[in-house]
Amino acid sequence: KIPKATAKRLPLYYRYLTFLHNAGKQKVSSTELSEAVKVDSATIRRDFSYFGALGKRGYGYDVDSLLAFFAKTLNQDHLTNVALIGVGNLGHALLNYNFRQTNSVRISAAFDVNPDLTGTIQSGVPIYPMDELETQIKDQQIDIVILTVPTQAAQDITDRLIKANVHGILNFTPIRISVPDTVRVQNVDLVNELQTLIYFIDHYSNQ
Amino acid sequence: KIPKATAKRLPLYYRYLTFLHNAGKQKVSSTELSEAVKVDSATIRRDFSYFGALGKRGYGYDVDSLLAFFAKTLNQDHLTNVALIGVGNLGHALLNYNFRQTNSVRISAAFDVNPDLTGTIQSGVPIYPMDELETQIKDQQIDIVILTVPTQAAQDITDRLIKANVHGILNFTPIRISVPDTVRVQNVDLVNELQTLIYFIDHYSNQ
Numbered sequence: 301k302i303p304k305a306t307a308k309r310l311p312l313y314y315r316y317l318t319f320l321h322n323a324g325k326q327k328v329s330s331t332e333l334s335e336a337v338k339v340d341s342a343t344i345r346r347d348f349s350y351f352g353a354l355g356k357r358g359y360g361y362d363v364d365s366l367l368a369f370f371a372k373t374l375n376q377d378h379l380t381n382v383a384l385i386g387v388g389n390l391g392h393a394l395l396n397y398n399f400r401q402t403n404s405v406r407i408s409a410a411f412d413v414n415p416d417l418t419g420t421i422q423s424g425v426p427i428y429p430m431d432e433l434e435t436q437i438k439d440q441q442i443d444i445v446i447l448t449v450p451t452q453a454a455q456d457i458t459d460r461l462i463k464a465n466v467h468g469i470l471n472f473t474p475i476r477i478s479v480p481d482t483v484r485v486q487n488v489d490l491v492n493e494l495q496t497l498i499y500f501i502d503h504y505s506n507q
Numbered sequence: 508k509i510p511k512a513t514a515k516r517l518p519l520y521y522r523y524l525t526f527l528h529n530a531g532k533q534k535v536s537s538t539e540l541s542e543a544v545k546v547d548s549a550t551i552r553r554d555f556s557y558f559g560a561l562g563k564r565g566y567g568y569d570v571d572s573l574l575a576f577f578a579k580t581l582n583q584d585h586l587t588n589v590a591l592i593g594v595g596n597l598g599h600a601l602l603n604y605n606f607r608q609t610n611s612v613r614i615s616a617a618f619d620v621n622p623d624l625t626g627t628i629q630s631g632v633p634i635y636p637m638d639e640l641e642t643q644i645k646d647q648q649i650d651i652v653i654l655t656v657p658t659q660a661a662q663d664i665t666d667r668l669i670k671a672n673v674h675g676i677l678n679f680t681p682i683r684i685s686v687p688d689t690v691r692v693q694n695v696d697l698v699n700e701l702q703t704l705i706y707f708i709d710h711y712s713n714q
């Protein structure tokens with residue numbers, strides 16, 4: 301089992317290696333990789349060690365074989381459909397973006413309670429009313445949902461998603477939702493990010 | 508010096524304690540706090556121990572005194588103005604939201620290169636052209652900037668921010684920007700979050 305912090309860095313390594321591959325580079329040293337992804341070389345070597353020997357010390361890493369390895373590990377050759385619930389300010393921005401820079405994830409269905417939105421198509425994505433949630437999740441075999449609804453709606457919707465056998469939730473609401481161990485939640489808390497930044501600047505900025 | 512993981516949890520504790528205070532609660536047990544913020548009690552006790560004895564074991568924590576403590580630690584009674592650069596999809600959503608649920612942070616100035624946007628006011632925030640960046644940062648004593656520009660513009664703008672003596676950047680672009688040690692960067696990488704979620708579901712969902 302690899303640590304969560306390592307799993308969070310894998311997409312970063314993959315993205316940079318894709319960039320190198322497209323630029324025609326064959327080899328990359330751990331120092332160069334470290335400079336690009338802003339992770340120290342010792343951490344990179346430790347991360348890579350979870351997967352067996354990926355490179356020879358002093359020789360650098362082979363870009364193509366690393367890339368093939370990470371593409372498989374991150375299941376990049378297989379498209380994952382995700383649903384988005386709550387097409388307001390933030391939901392709308394995510395729909396417009398629709399993860400265009402990665403070809404392995406796309407938002408294939410959106411849901412809302414606002415009658416002006418449901419039944420329309422935004423950035424190529426159909427917006428369904430909430431009473432079609434379970435049907436669409438089942439028909440499209442959706443396993444991951446992005447939650448961009450108001451705080452007070454978050455837990456009720458989460459309970460419906462658990463019953464609909466969803467395994468992953470990307471939660472943008474400020475509350476911590478309750479889920480059983482079989483469901484994985486990643487919280488993206490934008491207010492937290494800013495307050496943490498302020499805390500560090502107030503307390504450590506002169507160091 | 509407290510660990511980064513602890514600092515990231517402080518706003519979460521503060522938010523929940525504010526919620527309890529507004530509901531008129533006097534005491535909270537570490538179990539109840541743990542359930543609400545989804546952090547185990549041992550971690551909460553360890554986090555709190557960095558700040559001296561904040562509660563008596565077995566007796567629970569006093570909501571008001573904890574709240575006052577965290578308000579001071581997070582500098583909540585002082586408004587922090589931040590700037591936002593790049594009022595596109597994501598920038599627009601953040602402007603409309605303008606961190607309304609917290610009274611300690613607000614976006615006071617935005618910047619863009621699009622002539623249709625500059626010179627207008629959106630959600631009460633003025634949008635300036637990029638040639639006014641340094642002047643406004645100085646006049647408004649802005650120390651923190653939210654970066655929601657396209658990838659290729661990110662590093663050049665960061666270099667200008669460093670020269671303008673900004674100390675914190677909340678980076679939404681997928682690249683890792685280079686800054687000196689005196690500048691703190693928090694990366695919010697939405698593509699990473701989804702890919703990490705997919706990795707965990709693929710590898711561990713049956714446990």
Ligand SMILES: NC(=O)c1ccc[n+]([C@@H]2O[C@H](COP(=O)([O-])OP(=O)(O)OC[C@H]3O[C@@H](n4cnc5c(N)ncnc54)[C@H](O)[C@@H]3O)[C@@H](O)[C@H]2O)c1
Nearest residue numbers: 386387388389390412413414448449451453473600601604
């Ligand atoms: N916009 C931001 O920049 C930002 C920043 C930080 C946190 N957040 C959080 O993200 C969430 C969304 O924020 P927003 O600014 O997009 O809000 P918003 O009010 O603009 O959008 C919410 C959307 O959810 C829909 N909705 C309401 N109840 C629903 C329900 N029961 N089922 C399905 N859809 C429902 C609404 O019709 C609306 O379209 C909130 O929880 C907010 O706290 C947003």
Ligand SMILES: NC(=O)c1ccc[n+]([C@@H]2O[C@H](COP(=O)([O-])OP(=O)(O)OC[C@H]3O[C@@H](n4cnc5c(N)ncnc54)[C@H](O)[C@@H]3O)[C@@H](O)[C@H]2O)c1
Nearest residue numbers: 393394397593594595596597619620621655656658660680
């Ligand atoms: N929208 C999302 O949901 C989302 C998700 C993940 C990552 N991101 C990242 O966030 C960033 C913004 O994404 P977006 O969807 O809002 O893009 P966008 O293209 O909609 O907006 C970019 C904005 O930046 C402005 N801009 C361009 N060059 C500039 C410069 N040199 N100086 C100042 N402003 C400049 C543009 O005029 C535009 O208003 C991108 O780096 C993107 O990869 C966005």
